[in-house]
Amino acid sequence: MQGYQNSVLRVDLSSKEYTSEPLQMEWARKYIGSKGLAIKYLYEELAPKTDPFSAENKLVLMTGPLTGTVVPCSGKLAIASKSPATGTISDASIGGHSAVRLKYAGYDAAIFEGKLPAPGYVVIRNDKVEFKDAAHLWGKGAHETEGLLSAEYGHGAGILCIGPAGENLVGMACINSDYYRQAGRGGLGAVMGSKNVKAIVVIGDGGVKIPNIEKATRRFIEIMKEDCLQEDNTFVYDCGTTAFLEACNDGGILPYKNFSDATDENWVKYNGDVLLASKAGKRGCASCALGCGNFLKIGDATVEGPEYESISAFGPNAGVSDPEAIAKANEIADDMGLDTISAGDVISWAMEMTEKGVHDFGIKFGDAAKYQEYLKLMAKREGVGADLALGVKGASEKYGGEGFALHVKGLEYPQYEPRGSWGMSLAYAVSDRGACHMRAYAPNEEVFAASIPPYTPEGKGQMVYGLAVHNAIKFSLCVCDFWATLEKGMMAELVSLVTGEEWTEEDMNAVGERVINIARAFNQREGFSRKDDTIPGRLVAEALKSGPAAGQKIPQEAFEDMLDQYYGILGWDENGMVPGSIIDTL
Amino acid sequence: MVVTILLKGSLAKFFNGEKEKTVDLPDGCSCEEALLACGIDWKQEKNFGFVAINSKRVMICDILRDGDELKAYPKISGG
Amino acid sequence: MKRLKFSKEACIGCQLCAQACSAMHEGEYSLSKARIGISSYYDKGKELKYLDAYCTLCGICAKNCPEGAIEFGDSLALDSGKCTGCGTCGPACPRSVIKYFNEKPLLCDTCGGAPVCVEICPHGALKYE
Numbered sequence: 001m002q003g004y005q006n007s008v009l010r011v012d013l014s015s016k017e018y019t020s021e022p023l024q025m026e027w028a029r030k031y032i033g034s035k036g037l038a039i040k041y042l043y044e045e046l047a048p049k050t051d052p053f054s055a056e057n058k059l060v061l062m063t064g065p066l067t068g069t070v071v072p073c074s075g076k077l078a079i080a081s082k083s084p085a086t087g088t089i090s091d092a093s094i095g096g097h098s099a100v101r102l103k104y105a106g107y108d109a110a111i112f113e114g115k116l117p118a119p120g121y122v123v124i125r126n127d128k129v130e131f132k133d134a135a136h137l138w139g140k141g142a143h144e145t146e147g148l149l150s151a152e153y154g155h156g157a158g159i160l161c162i163g164p165a166g167e168n169l170v171g172m173a174c175i176n177s178d179y180y181r182q183a184g185r186g187g188l189g190a191v192m193g194s195k196n197v198k199a200i201v202v203i204g205d206g207g208v209k210i211p212n213i214e215k216a217t218r219r220f221i222e223i224m225k226e227d228c229l230q231e232d233n234t235f236v237y238d239c240g241t242t243a244f245l246e247a248c249n250d251g252g253i254l255p256y257k258n259f260s261d262a263t264d265e266n267w268v269k270y271n272g273d274v275l276l277a278s279k280a281g282k283r284g285c286a287s288c289a290l291g292c293g294n295f296l297k298i299g300d301a302t303v304e305g306p307e308y309e310s311i312s313a314f315g316p317n318a319g320v321s322d323p324e325a326i327a328k329a330n331e332i333a334d335d336m337g338l339d340t341i342s343a344g345d346v347i348s349w350a351m352e353m354t355e356k357g358v359h360d361f362g363i364k365f366g367d368a369a370k371y372q373e374y375l376k377l378m379a380k381r382e383g384v385g386a387d388l389a390l391g392v393k394g395a396s397e398k399y400g401g402e403g404f405a406l407h408v409k410g411l412e413y414p415q416y417e418p419r420g421s422w423g424m425s426l427a428y429a430v431s432d433r434g435a436c437h438m439r440a441y442a443p444n445e446e447v448f449a450a451s452i453p454p455y456t457p458e459g460k461g462q463m464v465y466g467l468a469v470h471n472a473i474k475f476s477l478c479v480c481d482f483w484a485t486l487e488k489g490m491m492a493e494l495v496s497l498v499t500g501e502e503w504t505e506e507d508m509n510a511v512g513e514r515v516i517n518i519a520r521a522f523n524q525r526e527g528f529s530r531k532d533d534t535i536p537g538r539l540v541a542e543a544l545k546s547g548p549a550a551g552q553k554i555p556q557e558a559f560e561d562m563l564d565q566y567y568g569i570l571g572w573d574e575n576g577m578v579p580g581s582i583i584d585t586l
Numbered sequence: 587m588v589v590t591i592l593l594k595g596s597l598a599k600f601f602n603g604e605k606e607k608t609v610d611l612p613d614g615c616s617c618e619e620a621l622l623a624c625g626i627d628w629k630q631e632k633n634f635g636f637v638a639i640n641s642k643r644v645m646i647c648d649i650l651r652d653g654d655e656l657k658a659y660p661k662i663s664g665g
Numbered sequence: 666m667k668r669l670k671f672s673k674e675a676c677i678g679c680q681l682c683a684q685a686c687s688a689m690h691e692g693e694y695s696l697s698k699a700r701i702g703i704s705s706y707y708d709k710g711k712e713l714k715y716l717d718a719y720c721t722l723c724g725i726c727a728k729n730c731p732e733g734a735i736e737f738g739d740s741l742a743l744d745s746g747k748c749t750g751c752g753t754c755g756p757a758c759p760r761s762v763i764k765y766f767n768e769k770p771l772l773c774d775t776c777g778g779a780p781v782c783v784e785i786c787p788h789g790a791l792k793y794e
Binding site for chain 3: 097155282
């Protein structure tokens with residue numbers, strides 16, 4: 001197939017050696033690239049029960065066949081590993097420009113194995129790899145690090161780096177690029193830190209060839225104008241993800257004070273109109289047609305963002321409605337290299353623990369100044385930060401408050417309240433990497449749609465299955481989520497044009513289901529099953545108080561029913577296990 | 587009765603870019619009927635999302651009252 | 666005479682312009698083989714800055730070519746027969762547009778009057794007027 005470089009860079013950090021090998025093209029035929037192919041490599045190469053912080057874990061950077069072409073919104077990079085937060089497979093999608101740099105350096109993927117003997121950074125310059133000393137960078141924030149490296153290697157270099165959180169092996173540590181883009185969830189930054197890798201610099205002077213490139217380019221431009229650049233997608237150019245705030249508040253799914261309620265009458269104080277009044281510029285990722293990045297200077301904060309998740313996590317979910325504080329918390333989290341969703345949730349949980357008197361973490365709802373300080377303490381594992389760095393699962397196991405510690409498998413809950421959108425509790429429970437809103441985005445069908453009733457288990461298995469398959473394919477091409485109107489038929493056309501081989505919508509569906517299954521098989525091999533597809537106690541025991549979903553809670557039987565439906569559709573057994581007959585096909 | 591209708595996102599095209607209109611409607615009108623009166627048939631609109639009365643999501647068939655604010659949203663994807 | 670015009674306020678730094686340019690001229694998507702080099706970056710994370718290397722048809726490359734190998738009319742054209750690969754034009758270009766490939770300069774030819782960079786720019790930051 002064309003579109004691929006047919007080359008995987010394998011870096012042995014322990015011996016500081018590197019080789020390149022052909023891409024497993026048979027695997028690419030089954031998983032295409034990015035998310036799916038990264039998981040396949042890890043499934044085949046990682047032994048079960050590998051310690052995520054050991055030298056035996058691998059960090060996989062994976063592009064797809066579309067990467068480096070002018071297919072709009074194709075410039076994201078999949079990064080995957082075994083997660084130290086959950087113990088599951090965990091893949092994330094990072095924006096910026098590194099994916100295209102890696103592809104232009106001549107690689108489909110770079111796989112990092114082993115561990116550097118001392119803190120260092122890796123420079124990939126086309127076919128040469130250098131291992132450099134990072135003593136002068138270790139301990140620095142991600143922003144200062146990126147500044148120093150771009151001064152040395154130029155603004156054309158793709159830079160992936162970690163902040164103190166990754167260095168200190170915090171399970172919520174992310175990998176940064178372009179200062180404000182992250183591979184956010186699952187602690188991938190901590191895996192990188194465990195390998196003593198402070199940064200990966202990528203310089204790529206090559207290119208990507210596809211069949212009939214001039215004709216294909218004209219078709220991609222046509223598709224960009226007719227499909228990608230319509231308002232259902234370009235709203236992210238206009239207002240980023242701040243657009244979700246009002247919809248979630250009206251829809252009754254906006255988390256408030258550690259998911260104790262689901263609306264915030266103060267949302268107008270920190271909404272898009274307020275935040276974007278301080279817009280100082282717009283930016284997108286490589287090959288992007290949309291450009292979702294809003295560069296803000298508000299108060300003493302400078303940040304590209306904040307995105308909906310960060311706004312909610314540092315805003316209503318923490319009892320804060322100060323837009324400057326929210327933006328500043330986002331900036332600090334980015335610089336520390338912390339996932340805003342998980343870090344925000346831990347802090348909100350700690351606020352409730354303190355207010356309820358279960359354990360005094362010294363912070364209450366609304367204390368924005370303190371939470372900015374706490375983010376730094378968590379990244380450095382200092383003081384109270386040492387406990388909070390454990391995440392809500394670890395910290396609640398230590399101090400109690402498990403009923404309102406919202407996570408699945410140790411990954412903290414994203415900012416959509418399932419009591420207002422029951423299918424979301426299923427989506428969170430069965431997501432491959434723990435509670436994640438990007439595997440199956442249920443609100444799109446249950447809340448942001450006028451037809452499917454949100455407060456029932458009926459039909460939710462099929463709904464979540466369909467959404468999960470859709471995103472599994474999309475993130476294996478990969479194309480950015482924000483090209484929301486991209487349908488499977490067009491996905492097939494894009495892959496066909498780039499690879500020079502015919503892919504159909506049926507092929508796409510098969511890939512999507514295969515990706516879900518291989519991720520599940522990986523987790524199954526690690527010991528995960530139905531018992532780990534959970535719903536937090538709060539959602540079952542406590543009813544929401546305000547908004548359209550007031551009075552709603554999710555009965556355990558309804559949740560179990562949704563799990564049964566989902567397992568049944570995928571052909572898994574009642575324990576959520578993938579049968580051998582399916583595993584053999586993976 | 588008098589109702590204010592706000593169209594969010596791509597739905598604003600139905601008001602030629604104006605985001606808001608105040609309209610006169612018969613008493614007991616549903617959200618669906620109110621939108622139809624403005625030329626919007628939600629079933630024909632592929633990306634139609636949901637409706638909210640006074641900032642609270644409701645079903646398309648729910649009834650409006652005098653002075654209500656009706657918001658219509660498109661679907662929005664992402665996070 | 667029409668020329669390329671760039672307004673950074675509309676630029677999102679996607680580099681689709683360069684990718685499309687190299688596709689149409691060199692048969693591959695690449696930044697190093699493009700006859701345009703526009704990008705944006707965060708300077709230390711604090712300021713959004715732009716690099717805007719695009720041909721404005723100033724003609725300085727043609728004037729400086731010791732072999733007269735660069736024709737300058739409504740657009741630039743390289744006479745490969747005359748070009749000796751001396752490397753004078755690149756450093757002379759005031760906008761640092763000219764890159765070299767196999768020792769020959771890559772000159773913007775405005776795609777014969779319908780620049781693909783303008784066509785692909787998603788937010789109209791590039792115009793040809």
